[in-house]
Amino acid sequence: MDSYIFYGLAIILLLISFFKDKRKTKMALKKAWKAFENILPEFLVVILLVGFLLAVLNPETISKIIGSESGWFGTILAAFIGSITLIPGFVAFPTAAILVENGAGYMQIAAFISTLMMVGIITLPVEIKYFGKKISILRNLMAFLFSFIVAFIIGLVVI
DSSP: OHHHHHHHHHHHHHHHHHHHOHHHHHHHHHHHHHHHHHHHHHHHHHHHHHHHHHHHSOHHHHHHHHSGGGHHHHHHHHHHHHHHOOOOHHHHHHHHHHHHHTTOOHHHHHHHHHHHHHOOSTTHHHHHHHHOHHHHHHHHHHHHHHHHHHHHHHHHHHO
């Protein structure tokens, strides 16, 4: 129901904007479309990958691997996967929602999202280039450890 309210509100505000200044509204819609076109390939690849994984892995398997019953093993596994995966936030959160709907645990998803956003194994060489080896490794290590604190807190709150 909330979605309909937000869509309706967005349409009303768009119409107000259009009647106030047609040129600016058209320009804003063109920019929004360009941004959408830039995001779409990454988004589709991740959605297709998640769809493929959900087709191969049934909810019971997902629940065993990173479900709430998997405990800290699943949390550590999710944290490692998040650390080496390079997915933008606007794709990561819908992906996390799909995984939770299919049996993933909140604590495990919290570790996955935290490491995904804060730890960058793939981007480490670039980070080392700009910040130095010691600072980059220390930052990534601290972010990795912090993700377990986040997961623990989520585990306490959601249970």
